[in-house]
Amino acid sequence: MHLIQFFDKTGARAVGVPRDGETRRINDTASVYELAQAAMAGIGGLGDIIDQRGLGEAVDKAALAAEGRLLAPIDHPDPAHLHVTGTGLTHLGSAATRDAMHKAEGDQPASEMTDSMKMFRMGLEQGKPASGERGVQPEWFYKGNGHAVANPGHPLLSPAFALDAGEEPEIAGLYVIDQHGQPRRLGFALANEFSDHVTERINYLYLAHSKLRACAFGPELLVGDLPAHVEGMSRIRRDGEVLWEKPFLSGEDNMSHTIANLEYHHFKYALFRQPGDVHVHMFGTATLSFADGISTRPDDVFEIEAPQFGLPLRNPLRIEEERPLIVGGLY
Numbered sequence: 001m002h003l004i005q006f007f008d009k010t011g012a013r014a015v016g017v018p019r020d021g022e023t024r025r026i027n028d029t030a031s032v033y034e035l036a037q038a039a040m041a042g043i044g045g046l047g048d049i050i051d052q053r054g055l056g057e058a059v060d061k062a063a064l065a066a067e068g069r070l071l072a073p074i075d076h077p078d079p080a081h082l083h084v085t086g087t088g089l090t091h092l093g094s095a096a097t098r099d100a101m102h103k104a105e106g107d108q109p110a111s112e113m114t115d116s117m118k119m120f121r122m123g124l125e126q127g128k129p130a131s132g133e134r135g136v137q138p139e140w141f142y143k144g145n146g147h148a149v150a151n152p153g154h155p156l157l158s159p160a161f162a163l164d165a166g167e168e169p170e171i172a173g174l175y176v177i178d179q180h181g182q183p184r185r186l187g188f189a190l191a192n193e194f195s196d197h198v199t200e201r202i203n204y205l206y207l208a209h210s211k212l213r214a215c216a217f218g219p220e221l222l223v224g225d226l227p228a229h230v231e232g233m234s235r236i237r238r239d240g241e242v243l244w245e246k247p248f249l250s251g252e253d254n255m256s257h258t259i260a261n262l263e264y265h266h267f268k269y270a271l272f273r274q275p276g277d278v279h280v281h282m283f284g285t286a287t288l289s290f291a292d293g294i295s296t297r298p299d300d301v302f303e304i305e306a307p308q309f310g311l312p313l314r315n316p317l318r319i320e321e322e323r324p325l326i327v328g329g330l331y
Helices: 032-041 046-053 061-066 094-103 115-126 197-202 204-211 259-267
Strands: 002-007 013-019 022-026 055-059 082-088 139-145 156-158 169-177 183-192 215-217 221-223 230-238 241-250 278-282 301-305 313-319
Touching: 002 032, 002 061, 013 055, 032 046, 032 169, 032 183, 055 061, 082 259, 139 204, 169 230, 169 241, 169 259, 183 259, 183 278, 183 301, 183 313, 197 204, 215 278, 215 313, 259 278
Parallel strands: 082 278, 156 313
Antiparallel strands: 002 013, 002 221, 013 022, 022 055, 082 139, 169 183, 169 278, 183 215, 183 221, 230 241, 230 301, 301 313
16 A cells, blocks of 8 residues: 645645556545554554545656656655655675775775674674674664755755755655554665765765755555565766666665664663654665766756655756854854
């Protein structure tokens, strides 16, 4: 089952579910967050709540995308209570991509194992523990909150001070924390974990700075488990033509960690188990246009697609205007 959020022709919020070749509006439902809250308060899951409410008119999700009326597949009434985080070096091949990026400036002798490669190797050896055991913790980063999320089709804004604006095609897990402080997974979505790779390449300790950027995920929420093998395509369009494209792989068959291990090491922190909060946790990638020498420009369009996730995720690139930063005292 898939879910989408959108604005109808009157500007009201709505939620749709694609079924039997068409997408139908869910009755009396304005958000996936509200739908999730109803499911957690009752018996059964999202599908049961949808069946109880019933379906209304059919909508054309491709037209919604073309008209810019799609929303991210989950949000929070207070954007500060939506947390965007992620993990790196989790996919087979991701260390080679990171190593190639960091060695491009000749900053590390080829004979030395970088910290990235060490972290990746730890994942290979201990990232898929047996059931009931705990594996090694992955690289982790904070991305932002709901204010950093761009809706599908809307611009990804790169700061004026950024040195680069590059895509990262990923899968994101979407979660709501229930009233008892337990994470409840809704499902998964395509994501563009948009980063500044030039800043990161200066020194890997700048990774945290490089991640504090906009991001996008969706348009569709795949309710349920992540397929073990996900094969998609990441591309950049410039002036209507494909500038660059490359396949990407995800799912546990292509990862050095299990989803359960990555989830444990995020939600083990009580800070991330506050009732009512939403979490969008990105699981990493091994495919970057930057590693192939691509430098993006304003109005380039990022496009990420995978058959299991329905509509592709598309976002144009924009550069924010520089704004003076004034720090004033209250003393």
